[in-house]
Amino acid sequence: METRILVLGGTAQARRLAEQLTELGVSVVSSLAGRVRDPKLPAGEVRVGGFGGAQGLGEYLSREGITAVVDATHPFAAGISANAVVAARERGVELLVLRRPPWSPGPEDDWRSVRSLAEAAGTVRRLGSRVLLTTGRQGLHHFAGIDHVWFLVRTVDAPEPPLPPHTTTLSARGPFDADAERELLRNNDIDLLVSKNSGGTMTEGKLVAARDLGVPVVMVEQPPPPRAPVVSGVEEALEWLRRRIGPFTRDNAGG
Structure with missing residues (x-):
């Protein structure tokens, strides 16, 4: 057979x-x-x-x-x-x-672990002012009501509404290396990163960059x-x- x-x-x-x-x-x-x-x-x-x-x-x-x-x-x-x-x-x-x-935080990482995108949105409301949002196109509606935060939303394909009122979109496909991610965070004055805990190496560079620059991470756990x-x-x-x-x-x- x-x-x-x-x-x-x-x-x-x-x-x-x-x-x-x-x-x-x-x-x-x-x-x-x-x-x-x-x-x-x-x-x-x-x-x-x-x-x-x-x-x-x-x-x-x-x-x-x-x-x-x-x-x-x-x-x-x-x-x-x-x-x-x-x-x-x-x-x-x-x-x-x-x-x-999944990824695991090291001693120099500043992670806030959450269980869902809804919980991540609640954390962003309290912590962020300029946020790199890298959780994909699905579930962005959880962040749509946050009107006091600027978001840089990075997805492979352009996201569809509803989106937060202050949003810039960036279409890009990994892998992303740490040097490029550091430049992205610096150039956009990012003070908070939101990510799903996907594991692997293709998108791990953003975590290295956040660690190096002292940027907190809201991590949605698997x-x-x-x-x-x-x-x-x-x-x-x-x-x-x-x-x-x-x-x-x-x-x-x-x-």
Whole structure:
């Protein structure tokens, strides 16, 4: 039977996993949510868009003969992660979560950890006057009612209203290095950074810059991972897949 793996993707780790599986001759399908207009496409087959909840995802797994699912979505993509748990369990398909570890503050960091964007907005009301907001396009409405703060909102694609009344938007895609981030903070007189705790290295430069310049950070912490096996790296994911579904030979990989 052909090994066929569905990677719920959109992250750099998901792309690396799809590339390595493809090089091994494994049939891999990467699923992207479609929220970014011009996404970086991984190797192998790609599908874009939702499945229609847990039921729709389960039907897809059966129809496409999926052997295993790797949830390598953004740590804050809680909806699709929850659907994957239900669909995999109901269809008897192996499920692995590939989630990079969250960032941790060092002794020189000034972090205010919060559990949600709504809580982050409340913290901004008390602390900020010129804020770099890097939490993505989703959830910006939580900040829309803050009228005494200037925001520099950085997203991959231009955000849609509602936005705070005093907002400048910046469309940019990582990786962002620390030197460029320091310049951005200085040039815009940023006195508060708001970020999701996404982990990884692509956007970590802003935290280094904030630490160096003494800029406080409002950090939205990750939700708990779904109830499934979790690994933090691509090599760990490959090893787990080998243990659970067997070696990637040309016979069962379809190559």
